[in-house]
Amino acid sequence: MDSLREHADVRDQLPSPDFDRSKYERPNQDWECGWTCDGCPCRIGPSPAGKCRATAECRPVLEKIEGQEKGRWRCTRPKEHGGPCTNGPLPDGGCACPVPTCQPRHSLRGRRGRLSVALAAATLAVLLIAFYGPWRWSFISAGPVSSDHHGVVFSQLRHSWPGDDGCGACHTAAHGDLREWMRAAFTAQPGPLEPHRLPRVTTGEMTGIDHNCLACHPGHRFHQPNVTRDHSCSACHREHQGHGRMPAPRDTECLSCHGNGSIMEASLKKGEALPPSAFNFRQADGRVFYHVPRPEQGYTRVFQSFAADHPEFQIHAQRLQDTNSLRFNHSLHLSELVKLNGQALACADCHKPDAAGAHFQAITYAKHCQSCHALQFDARNPQLRPPHGDPGNVRAFLRSLPTQYADLARRSGVTAQSETEQFVTEQMRHLRERVMNGENLEQQIFFASDPSKQLAVGAAAGNVSARARFAGCAYCHEVKPGGADGLPRITPVVTPDRWLIRGEFHHAKHAIVACTECHSASASRQTADILLPTKQSCAECHSPAGGVSQNCATCHSYHTVHGPHVHQHTAR
């Protein structure tokens, strides 16, 4: 069969089938004839209410010829529906071609409309069920609440509503149902009908929900006293961001003031009017802070980022010095001259991290100095050492030297009284030969500072440490005469635990970097040298170029407790 091609050509373009283009199937109507799917819809079509209106194919008309009384019924079926039928109307004038009735059905458009209404109704129902159901709080929650604002205790706060998971502690609307939510929405400032006011709401402006924060976190004095207005809590502390701790505040919040010249100007003026004591608000909590004098203009310099224009640390900006009276030479201790167990000293030999690893344990004589700097004043008896600390105890030790020697003899295994007395007499004689009398000995021990004239020089080999370099207290300490009872005054050693008190630092997180890359200890010969890195040194890593975070919150905390800060968690 040549005329039949095996495969239809995709590029074949079919001619349009013949159909009456004058007809219009009224697709915009909601109902269509039930016979449409069979391809034979009636020409009347259903009513707008969806009722079948089909009766007969035509309504015959009675034609009378003049002179005739009865007349003749004529079929009026239109030409497009086949024209007059063959059989013609019934004798009683009824149509002989009745149209079978149908069950009209929705048009595509109508079905779409019904689906829209049904889905809208279902949505409304779901919303109402969800808003009034027992799980409404978890349903409407914008996300998991942080660990700070979660838990049984928190849900029992005075603002909470039974079963509201503690939402009421922050959200007043959670004290009621949907009506209360609506009321809260329409009393919000600015309200939902005032979107034009939104651009005028400035960053950091206190809002209604922030006042609820103050119910548990009373007062707003947790930043510098010269802050010109209270800053919105919720602007920085974004809740519903997930479990765990709240995310750190964003830099934009800090820069909304610190990057704003007019706000900083106002803060400067307010700070100038405040007494200096107003700024001494930090709680030491047993720690020793290095006191940095407040800059003349306060901390009001405008800047935009840490790496670019953050002010230099005050210690370096004001060229501050360590006021510690202890004489210490980092350079000497890190040089090859000083050795411990045959090896050069390292930073970690003295600076031991604390339990958290953030900072270091305090340096003490007993733990960190004594092993090298023993107080050996008698070369013949290096085991005998005056106590470190109170000068009164040192004096008492020296004035009881015969007893101390007797004790030493007993500790050395001498038990006979005569032998002990002989040992004491012998040692005292040697001491007198060297220092003439007790006063000279006390003077030397307290005030001698020349390491070349060590008190223990000449000690027998094996009885003295290789580093027994006790020249006298004044070798390390600032010793002045004029104390009570003729005792010398030794200036107390004050070694700060924290140097940069406005920023946080975690040494363990920086363990990847060698100490000397930040702290130039090898070059420091004076105690007055403060070996903190400069801002530039930090910015080598904490900058866009360095690739490490340079957010404000990386180092700073906005909140500084002014006095005791107790959460006022009041039960209902």
Next chain:
Amino acid sequence: MKGFVRRRLLWVSLLVAATVSVASVYTLWAGATTRAAYLTGWLLFGVMVVLTGYNWFKKIPYLPLGRSEVWLQFHIYAGLFTGVLFLLHVKGQWPTGWFEIVLTCLYGVVMISGVVGLFISRGWPKRLTARGGEVPFDRIPIIRRELRERAEAMALAVVAEAKSATIAEFYARRLQDFFAGSRHFLSHLFEIRQPLNALVHEFNELNRFLNEQERKVADQLVALVRQKDGLDYQHALQLTLRLWLFIHIPVTYSLMLWAVAHIILVYGFSAGAR
């Protein structure tokens, strides 16, 4: 064609200008106010209201609201613009609350169905024209019936004329169902001709059992089969052109209701609430 390109350039330029403007203003807002999300939210909601209104504008043609063609263009580009606003509003983050997850999903369904609908509306008419045999969608059942009646008449007539029931049996066995309604919907969507080819192949197989008179009728039946297949193609594509609106429009109303609830919750529970 030149006019079309010019119009498209105009609308794309407007979309780009609006995107750049809003992104710039948002950057300023974000630094100056904590309510930047409110502003983008209201803008998004406003555009969505206008977009939803498009379906109603078409129902009141007597109002002087401009040409429907212009409104359609506006609807398309404003719809794409809501994508920009939405991303700014949510700051590009997936929400963590159930209510907002549903809201995001509803928006996603409306947006995706709109883009798919745009793709269909642009591409399907070209396919329909290329294939030929164009016919109004609402006339398809009537034309299908006519084809069926003609095919049935041919199959019956040839029994008496050719004194053979081969074609009539073939019609009853293979073609009756084919002519009864629309067939091979998915094949037509994906331009797969295998069902038609299989049918034509069966005619070829039948050919050796037919006498001369029957072969002429078979030729005519194959022509009707091709017409019916073309009609099915029209039906499949034109139905798809209408079906995507079954997702786009109803879900839009759900989205709007959810958005209103979102506004109430935000104002009732968020920063400005007392």
